[in-house]
Amino acid sequence: MAPRNFVRTEIIPAQPPPAGTLGPLAWLRAHLFSTPANAAITILAVLFLAWTIPPLIRWAFVDAVWTGENREACVGAGACWAFVRAKFDLFMYGQYPPAQHWRVNVVGLLFVAGLVPMAIPAIPGKRWTVLYLLVVFPVAAFILLRGGMFGLTDVPTTRWGGLLVTLVVAVTGIVIAFPLGVLLALARRSRLPLIRVLATGLIEIWRGVPLVTVLFMASVMLPIFLPSGVTIDKLLRAIIGIGVFYSAYMAEVIRGGLQSIPRGQYEGAMALGLSGLQRTWLVVLPQALTISIPGIVNTIIALFKDTSLVLIIALYDLLGMIQSATNDSNWAVAQVPASGYAFAAVIYWALCFSMSRYSLFIERRRAAGRPR
Amino acid sequence: MSDTADKVVSQRSSEVAIEMAGVNKWYGAFHALRDIDLTVNRGERIVICGPSGSGKSTLIRCVNALESHQSGRIVVDGIELTHDLRRIDEVRRETGMVFQSFNLFPHLTVLENCTLAPIWVRKMPKRDAEGIAMQLLERVRIPEQAAKYPGQLSGGQQQRVAIARALCMRPKIMLFDEPTSALDPEMIKEVLDVIVDLATDGMTMVVVTHEMGFARQVADRIVFMADGQIVEVGEPEPFFTAPRHARTREFLGQVLR
Ligand SMILES: Nc1ncnc2c1ncn2[C@@H]1O[C@H](COP(=O)(O)OP(=O)(O)O)[C@@H](O)[C@H]1O
Ligand SMILES: [Mg+2]
Numbered sequence: 100m101a102p103r104n105f106v107r108t109e110i111i112p113a114q115p116p117p118a119g120t121l122g123p124l125a126w127l128r129a130h131l132f133s134t135p136a137n138a139a140i141t142i143l144a145v146l147f148l149a150w151t152i153p154p155l156i157r158w159a160f161v162d163a164v165w166t167g168e169n170r171e172a173c174v175g176a177g178a179c180w181a182f183v184r185a186k187f188d189l190f191m192y193g194q195y196p197p198a199q200h201w202r203v204n205v206v207g208l209l210f211v212a213g214l215v216p217m218a219i220p221a222i223p224g225k226r227w228t229v230l231y232l233l234v235v236f237p238v239a240a241f242i243l244l245r246g247g248m249f250g251l252t253d254v255p256t257t258r259w260g261g262l263l264v265t266l267v268v269a270v271t272g273i274v275i276a277f278p279l280g281v282l283l284a285l286a287r288r289s290r291l292p293l294i295r296v297l298a299t300g301l302i303e304i305w306r307g308v309p310l311v312t313v314l315f316m317a318s319v320m321l322p323i324f325l326p327s328g329v330t331i332d333k334l335l336r337a338i339i340g341i342g343v344f345y346s347a348y349m350a351e352v353i354r355g356g357l358q359s360i361p362r363g364q365y366e367g368a369m370a371l372g373l374s375g376l377q378r379t380w381l382v383v384l385p386q387a388l389t390i391s392i393p394g395i396v397n398t399i400i401a402l403f404k405d406t407s408l409v410l411i412i413a414l415y416d417l418l419g420m421i422q423s424a425t426n427d428s429n430w431a432v433a434q435v436p437a438s439g440y441a442f443a444a445v446i447y448w449a450l451c452f453s454m455s456r457y458s459l460f461i462e463r464r465r466a467a468g469r470p471r
Numbered sequence: 472m473s474d475t476a477d478k479v480v481s482q483r484s485s486e487v488a489i490e491m492a493g494v495n496k497w498y499g500a501f502h503a504l505r506d507i508d509l510t511v512n513r514g515e516r517i518v519i520c521g522p523s524g525s526g527k528s529t530l531i532r533c534v535n536a537l538e539s540h541q542s543g544r545i546v547v548d549g550i551e552l553t554h555d556l557r558r559i560d561e562v563r564r565e566t567g568m569v570f571q572s573f574n575l576f577p578h579l580t581v582l583e584n585c586t587l588a589p590i591w592v593r594k595m596p597k598r599d600a601e602g603i604a605m606q607l608l609e610r611v612r613i614p615e616q617a618a619k620y621p622g623q624l625s626g627g628q629q630q631r632v633a634i635a636r637a638l639c640m641r642p643k644i645m646l647f648d649e650p651t652s653a654l655d656p657e658m659i660k661e662v663l664d665v666i667v668d669l670a671t672d673g674m675t676m677v678v679v680t681h682e683m684g685f686a687r688q689v690a691d692r693i694v695f696m697a698d699g700q701i702v703e704v705g706e707p708e709p710f711f712t713a714p715r716h717a718r719t720r721e722f723l724g725q726v727l728r
Binding site for chain 1: 535537560563564566567568570572573574575576577578587588591592633636637640
């Protein structure tokens with residue numbers, strides 16, 4: 100029994116933990132075999148992987164055909180990467196004239212030149228990078244891609260296709276959806292009832308309609324309402340449709356972030372004499388957007404994947420191009436569709452996965468710099 | 472400060488910093504402030520105390536229009552508070568407020584917290600604002616924390632940053648709403664010391680607090696509130712030794728043991 104009265108005379112130094120709580124074996128025991136049920140699940144999972152992974156590797160690499168001119172090359176049981184190679188330019192550029200592909204490549208380089216300094220926090224001059232990405236780049240990209248000026252041959256958007264269309268629709272869609280989403284989220288929390296009702300109405304309408312419907316309306320119904328003689332490019336209509344549609348989702352994600360900002364933040368800013376606009380811009384939005392990063396990235400990834408729906412209004416994005424290429428009678432062989440779709444999946448996955456990892460990186464960075 | 476602001480100041484030669492006359496406030500049907508009459512002179516230090524829910528926060532928050540009153544007159548530094556947003560902004564520029572929960576901006580460093588309002592509201596050049604902010608951080612004894620984020624500081628340090636942030640706007644009046652109630656006991660003193668220091672300097676201030684030792688030490692007058700009303704106002708000596716109202720005696724009996 101402990102004594103009733105006690106005064107410590109010496110301090111106990113820190114000691115290492117008991118043996119067997121550190122090291123790889125201890126880790127295995129704690130994480131994979133901690134209970135009989137856990138052990139069973141671990142074993143089943145390993146068996147499942149052993150059953151699925153080797154055939155996949157055999158199909159994608161060992162038995163795969165890498166070169167060939169037509170379907171004769173791909174009669175085996177492996178993937179037909181020869182098909183992807185033969186159609187690669189089509190998948191990237193669509194019907195964009197091959198002699199002009201360099202213009203698309205330059206636009207791609209210009210984009211990366213803005214994206215990299217934007218994405219790496221250590222690179223200074225973010226203000227200029229934003230200016231470049233939001234003003235200089237779009238103008239340059241439009242001139243280069245569309246042509247018809249400065250001696251560049253005119254390439255109508257009907258000839259654009261493949262990954263080019265996917266990225267154009269996704270990037271422009273995000274550039275529309277994000278600021279519009281912020282505005283809608285703020286408007287939905289406005290003190291003015293009219294603005295609030297209007298924002299709520301817009302958000303609920305867009306969220307209540309499937310994207311496919313929005314795209315059909317953009318391609319079929321919009322021209323009916325426009326005065327005759329006025330035509331809006333089909334690609335542009337699809338972009339606006341997707342951008343506005345996703346702004347509703349973006350708004351709800353950001354509204355969640357706004358709601359989590361405690362009242363005290365507004366009051367602290369008010370007491371300092373900051374105006375309503377300053378409170379929002381300097382105090383509330385930076386915090387709300389940081390909190391919303393996972394949701395925002397989630398929405399961006401969803402938007403990115405949903406660009407593949409433009410196929411239904413006869414725009415040929417990456418997936419559309421691949422699908423139409425599988426119909427080529429030169430390549431009418433069993434392995435071709437699977438190979439084409441696997442290629443599409445890998446590209447979509449690589450792009451979405453990097454976005455997801457990047458958002459994790461940013462979240463961790465924020466958390467490290469600003470513990471609460 | 473701009474020319475026009477200087478002119479307005481010179482017109483307010485009066486000795487009165489805050490005047491509340493017949494102020495009433497309701498939250499829905501709940502009568503939170505009832506016929507409040509209170510005049511605070513320049514340089515005066517007022518401590519407001521009273522049981523929880525008696526309307527102390529509501530009163531002090533009416534002074535810088537964080538809450539709006541429904542009847543009566545509130546004049547702060549010669550500016551009458553009406554629904555006119557420009558006047559509200561003007562009053563908020565002249566009054567600093569310190570909250571129980573600090574309300575620092577977690578996404579900004581300590582220094583940025585202090586310079587935000589001077590830069591955006593006073594339109595001060597960044598360098599000048601940072602100079603003033605460093606001076607005031609020194610005054611609250613934490614200049615070495617300037618580059619940290621609020622989340623990295625202790626409660627007492629955060630509250631001292633909040634005081635420095637309010638002072639950076641060079642306010643004429645400081646409002647404190649229970650500045651030490653959210654703090655661990657060992658941090659209360661470091662914050663009170665800073666407030667006492669300000670009081671010694673002649674700052675006009677209204678402090679809601681339960682720290683009776685502090686009240687006795689710095690207050691020129693103590694206001695006791697209960698049920699949304701001012702029950703008793705008096706100088707510390709008579710207030711503590713010979714409270715006149717029964718509610719005051721009951722309250723003091725509970726807090727001074
Ligand atoms: N925003 C509000 N809405 C409704 N009632 C409120 C609100 N704020 C305060 N009250 C009520 O007004 C009364 C006074 O509150 P408060 O001024 O915060 O008291 P104190 O600061 O003296 O504890 C309390 O009964 C409280 O419940
Ligand atoms: Mg209170």
